[in-house]
Amino acid sequence: MDLTDRSQPSPPVACDLSGTPGAFAERMAEYRRLFGQHLAGRSQTAAVISFRFRAGPGVEDWVRDLARREKACCAFFDFTVTAGGQEVRWDVTVAADDDAARQVLAGFYRLAGARE
Secondary structure, three states: OEOOOOOOOOOOOOOHHHHOOOHHHHHHHHHHHHHHHHEEEEEEOOOOEEEEEEOOOOHHHHHHHHHHHHHHHOOOEEEEEEEEOOEEEEEEEEOOOOHHHHHHHHHHHHHHHOOO
16 A cells, blocks of 8 residues: 655645544554554664554554554655565655654654654
């Protein structure tokens, strides 16, 4: 699943969840559950962060669904989810090439480390 569309102008670096009370906290709690239960590893380069999850029952569907919902609220992220063997991989880049987008990407990477 590749949720990348490079033909459009870069979207603003903004989160659309802010209009729904409690939505941001719920999303962060969901990330903590996913990372805490299934994260096998993570890596980071200047351009991409990658999360590797143990492929248990429902994990691939959960990651794909979360990636779709995240793309809907944070359009400046680009996601690619792939599955093979015993692993689900979630690659994340930013559509906008600016400092604010890269800082948000770095924060996304750190979120997974909060459970380590």
